[in-house]
Structures are given as structure tokens and as C-alpha cells.
Amino acid sequence: MSTASNGERLLSLDAFRGFAIAAMLLVNNPGDWSQLYAPLEHAEWHGWTFTDWIFPFFVFISGISMSFSLARRGQAADRVALLRHMWRRGATIILIGLALNLFPFFHVETLRIPGVLQRLGLVTILVAPIALWCGWRAQLAWFLGLLLGYGLVQTVVAVPDASGVWHRGSLQPGEDVGAWLDRTLLGGHLWAKSKTWDPEGLLSTLPAVASQIAGLLAGRWLALRSRDPGEKATWFMVSGLACLWIAQVLDAWTLPINKNLWTPAFVFLTTGWGCLVFGVFYWLLDAAPLPRMRHAMARRLRPLVVFGMNALFLFALSGVVARLLGLIHVAEGVTLKAWFVAPLRALPVDPRFASLLFAAGFVAVFYGIAWAMWRRGWIVKV
Structure with missing residues (x-):
């Protein structure tokens, strides 16, 4: 693990990478794989x-x-x-x-x-x-x-x-x-x-x-x-x-x-x-030609930049966490993931939206991890 200053990195590339990892976490972790909006699943073939x-x-x-x-x-x-x-x-x-x-x-x-x-x-x-x-x-x-x-x-x-x-x-x-x-x-x-x-x-x-x-x-x-x-x-x-x-x-x-x-x-x-x-x-x-505009957009897009600085680590960690959520049981026949999803399924909303809410929560938790690493200047390099 190393510490690097933002000045050594291309901000837009980190934001692009952050967009990709946030999207990856979102589509890989729905609450219910049988309840997905069409854009959030792969094309069946062609x-x-x-x-x-x-x-x-x-x-x-x-x-x-x-x-x-x-x-x-x-x-x-x-x-x-x-x-x-x-x-x-x-x-x-x-x-x-x-x-x-x-x-x-x-x-x-x-x-x-x-x-x-x-x-x-x-x-x-x-x-x-x-x-x-x-x-x-x-x-x-x-x-x-x-x-x-x-x-x-x-x-x-x-x-x-x-x-x-x-x-x-x-x-x-x-x-x-x-x-x-x-x-x-x-x-x-x-x-x-x-x-x-x-x-x-x-x-x-x-x-x-x-x-x-x-x-x-x-x-x-x-x-x-x-x-x-x-x-x-x-x-x-x-x-x-x-x-x-x-x-x-x-x-x-x-x-x-x-x-x-x-x-x-x-x-x-x-x-x-x-x-x-x-x-x-x-x-x-x-x-962008105006420095004020670049600085304003840097503030607004900071969450993506934060995600992008440790994308590989976050992806690997998400794979481990997702498997554990499906293996750890909190009651007979009830996994930890099912326990988290149950209140969302009970909401009076489209089941696909409930599934998406779980995925969004998963992304939010990992943003918290990414933000904590960013605050400390930690960058996990391979």
C-alpha cells in the first residue's frame, strides 16, 4: 500500500475508472438476480x-x-x-x-x-x-x-x-x-x-x-x-x-x-x-477553459475519483463480500443477503426497484470504504 498525491494522477482518468467500478458493483450485486431492469443485465447473446x-x-x-x-x-x-x-x-x-x-x-x-x-x-x-x-x-x-x-x-x-x-x-x-x-x-x-x-x-x-x-x-x-x-x-x-x-x-x-x-x-x-x-x-x-468550472466539476465528481483510485482492490473485495453474504446464515435457511433484502422486498414498489435498491446500498457501502482509503491517502497497487 502506498500514498500518492492527486497531483501525480490524471483526475479525469480516475473519474472514468471510478464510473466503471461503481457501475460494476451495481450490476454485479442486485438483491435478486431474477428481478433486473433490462439495462442492468448482459445481452442474452447478440x-x-x-x-x-x-x-x-x-x-x-x-x-x-x-x-x-x-x-x-x-x-x-x-x-x-x-x-x-x-x-x-x-x-x-x-x-x-x-x-x-x-x-x-x-x-x-x-x-x-x-x-x-x-x-x-x-x-x-x-x-x-x-x-x-x-x-x-x-x-x-x-x-x-x-x-x-x-x-x-x-x-x-x-x-x-x-x-x-x-x-x-x-x-x-x-x-x-x-x-x-x-x-x-x-x-x-x-x-x-x-x-x-x-x-x-x-x-x-x-x-x-x-x-x-x-x-x-x-x-x-x-x-x-x-x-x-x-x-x-x-x-x-x-x-x-x-x-x-x-x-x-x-x-x-x-x-x-x-x-x-x-x-x-x-x-x-x-x-x-x-x-x-x-x-x-x-x-x-x-x-475546460475556465479554472472555476474545472474546480467545480472536480468537487461534484469527487465520489467517482475516490472510487477510481482503488478500483482493483474494491472489485476484488466486493467479490469476497458478495460470496460471504450468500454463505453466512443468520437463521435457519436465511442468508445474510436474504436478511438484508427482505425489508426491501416488503416495500410497495416494483420488485426490480427493490433489487436495485439493494445494489445501490452495496455501492454506497463500498464508497464508504473507498472514501476512508482516499482520506488516508491509501492506494493499493499491484
Whole structure:
């Protein structure tokens, strides 16, 4: 644990990260999984919802942070030492993800190997050498090459499904190349709800790498000293709209928008929204021409900044707490979570709203934890 001053951090990036972690806590912790408003659950398969933004935002943010950090270190930095550091960080994130999947029973034989943190760590490991040794043109080439290669593999390669029936270019659950690869290499260690495929599988990690490279490119633009902050904010908006247009074209003509498959259209969609949302935060907190306005927005958006300074720690802790709420019993057959939810269910409101109230309370509790850490200057680094 370390202490850092706000002056060493980009306020808008912390706010964007805080927005993502607050949204993640909200959608991951409803009072009742069967009572959800549509935007607060993932798209069933093709298509997207607000919830489908959140994890790609973390990947995009990780790319911005990586590029911005490297730009501050300058060309004289020891790249090999930085690579070792980034690989250690990625490996640590993977181990944290595996530990969360093992908790609380530690049944290795049924351990789900893929996961959100595992993908984030693996993507960090794969992107690190591209960030360190490639210029922006080479990074753009990697971005396009990964998406093109992934699209071709998913379209051309024929594979058997879990029943042995062969498919070429099928994007139905469990029938694509990624699902076959996961069953072949990770059989018995996939997402328990699907068993024959995993939303954070191996093959779809490649377009997730492209999502982080998009963040790298955004971070390079952000770090340019020759550009006015207002101009940077404007181009984030323009780039975001362009990416959304490309996403719609790809959705119509090639592989459809699909979070579970992390299709190229999904990469452009979430990159576009990432540019737009971050562009708003950047203009309000770092690029607005009037200092009084920036200071006023910094006060109003401070809760998001507070959340964003320890996002990884809060996410991991929330996973532990959520599991404990479902395991600890306060009475026969009554878990601690059910005990908390019962008064909300008794309210004369829509059951979905009662479920949302529990999630909002969960977020509020974690904001209290984040605020206490912020007050003490604690930043948990991996």
C-alpha cells in the first residue's frame, strides 16, 4: 500500500475508472438476480446493454493508463525492466482472479480458470511488449490485424460442438471456434452456467487485446504536449462517434455485436463509447477553459475519483463480500443477503426497484470504504 498525491494522477482518468467500478458493483450485486431492469443485465447473446460496456471500459482504461505512464517515463526508461514489471503485474492480477474463483471452498477440480481479472491480466501481459517497442503505426497495425485475424478464424475454421456436430462460421452459443478451443484446453474448468463455453475464453482474448491497444492509442494522443487539451477532448468525441459508426457497419455486414464472443464490432462499439465517456470526463476535469468550472466539476465528481483510485482492490473485495453474504446464515435457511433484502422486498414498489435498491446500498457501502482509503491517502497497487 502506498500514498500518492492527486497531483501525480490524471483526475479525469480516475473519474472514468471510478464510473466503471461503481457501475460494476451495481450490476454485479442486485438483491435478486431474477428481478433486473433490462439495462442492468448482459445481452442474452447478440446485441448489447449498458452492462456490456463495463468490462471493456476497464480494458480500455488499462491501455490509456499504460500508455500515459510510459509517456511520463520518457524514452530513457529501461524497457526490459518495465516489461518485467508489467508482466509481474499481469500475473498478479491473474492470480487474484483465480483466488476469487476458488473462494470460499477451494475446489480445484471445478475451478473456473477464465474470468474477468484473468483476462485483464493476460491482456496486460500480451500488450506490454507492444506498448514498449511499437510506435503508434505498429500499434494500429496490431489492432487491425488482431481483429481481422480473429474474424477470419471465426468465419472460416470448422469445429465440432459439444455434441460432435461440425459447424463453420456458426456464432451460436458453444458452436464457435473459441468455444471448441476452451472445451479442448479447459474442459471442466469453464463458466458453470454454460459448461461448454466461457465468456472470457482463450480465443476471444485476442480481440480484447485489440481493445487495450485502442486504449494505448488513446493514451498516446492524451500524452501529446503539442496539443491543446480542448483539441484532445474534441478528437476523443470525434473518434468515439467514428468508432460507433464502424461498429454499426461491422454489425450489419460481418460478425454481429456480441460481448461473449468479443467480436470486432463489439470492440469498435465499446471503444467508441469509451472515447465518448472519457472525453466528457476529460473536458470537464482537465480541458475546460475556465479554472472555476474545472474546480467545480472536480468537487461534484469527487465520489467517482475516490472510487477510481482503488478500483482493483474494491472489485476484488466486493467479490469476497458478495460470496460471504450468500454463505453466512443468520437463521435457519436465511442468508445474510436474504436478511438484508427482505425489508426491501416488503416495500410497495416494483420488485426490480427493490433489487436495485439493494445494489445501490452495496455501492454506497463500498464508497464508504473507498472514501476512508482516499482520506488516508491509501492506494493499493499491484
